[in-house]
Amino acid sequence: MPTDTMHLQHAGLPVTDLGPVLAGERHPLLFATVSGAHLYGFPSRDSDVDLRGVHVLPVEDLLGLREPEETCSRMWDSDGVEMDLVTHDLRKFVRLMLKPNGYVLEQLLSPLVVHTTALHRELVALAPGVLTSNHAHHYRGFASTQWRLFERTGELKPLLYTFRALLTGIHLMRSGEVLAHLPSLLARVEAPACLPGLITAKAEAEHGGAEGVDRAEAARDVESLHRVLDAAQADTGLPDGPSGFDALHELVVRARLAPASAG
Secondary structure (H helix, E strand, O other): OOOOHHHHHHOOOOOOOOHHHHHOOOOOEEEEEEEHHHHHOOOOOOOOEEEEEEEOOOHHHHHOOOOOOOEEEEEEEEOOEEEEEEEEEHHHHHHHHOOOOHHHHHHHHOOOEEEOOHHHHHHHHHHHHHOOOOHHHHHHHHHHHHHHHHHHHOEHHHHHHHHHHHHHHHHHHHHOOOOOOHHHHOOOOOOOOOHHHHHHHHOOOOOOEOOOOOHHHHHHHHHHHHHHHHHHHHHOOOOOOOOOHHHHHHHHHHHHHOHHHHO
């Protein structure tokens, strides 16, 4: 299906025609989207392009003696831009969806779509049924990991990832919407005033230092957002566990029996 190349260009992608890249995939693709810094709204001039998606293995790959290729990955260079494509088999991806895994949901719901199918749209429609209050743990943990990385390296990238994860988690708990785009989150969640400037600074280099950042102040801001996330989780209307298991099971079975429909 043709992609909205103008939309991809507005997201800062240096390469917008990704159809030829995906055409050579061994297994039928259910979808492929852009993740990473381009999805989060703070790509740098030298950011690589992170493509994520789902493939559908044939039945014989699951029934035979060989280990199924549940995750496929490859990297290549396109006119000086590093490209990275990682896809999971549909069953593995849906199992991850049924866990409090915000990362796969961000991939599924990414507005930066480079390949889609009818089954992709069905999967998107079922996504609200897997959102739970426990997704706060995912974003809390991811933010903590990135903060430790910032403390160790002093780079701006993990600091922005820290703030992005916390704000995404807060917004999800309050609204039930998975929103990974940091500039959009700033209009929806009260956030530190320094963030627009940090986003602008990140545009210059993917691994640049966080010059001018007051680490003590940043630590206080992060601690404050953790408390906000805790409160948002306590007050959320999201359920404790996912629903829609049967519908997702049916979709996986149908896709496996008719893999051509995933292409």
